[in-house]
Amino acid sequence: MNKFFEFNLNVELGEVFNECTAYQISIEYLNKALDISNNLPINKYRLVKAYELRGKSKMFLNNEHQKINEQCWDLYWKARKLNYLEAILDFSKAIEIDPKDSFLYFWRGFAYESLEEYPNAVKDLKIAKHLDPGFTLITSILDDIERKESQ
Secondary structure, X not given: OXXXXXXHHHHHHXXXXXXXXXXXXXXXXXXXXXXXXXXXXXOHXXXXXXXXXXXXXXXXXXXXXXXOXXXXXXXXXXXXXXXXXXXXXXXXXXHHHOOOOHHHHHHHHHHHXXXXXXXXXXXXHHHHHHHOOOOOHHHHHHHHHHHHHHO
């Protein structure tokens, strides 16, 4: 199969499974796509899309409201934290490729906020707001972070 076609097919399948909330399957297809991309001159916007989708899938993986007993809670939180850290790496790679995309900064800021790394979250969210002043959701999140920090 043509490697460019295979890359695009895996990205598209990753997006479909992401939208269906089948995040683990989405990540598997996006991993394949990004592995293929290492040896190809891929369009930068397609590459950004693959990293962004994989980052979002990692953030929402295991995000269901599951009944967790106390013994498993520590392991559950460590796995969630690892997912957010991996998502931050994916968003950072995408930002290296396209530093003008406000949504990438938003998602990375959201991941930092979820980890309670508020200074990093505020920094990224302010960059996103600067790049897209009409992105009103950012103001709400920044207000929420400010409220959390003042408690």
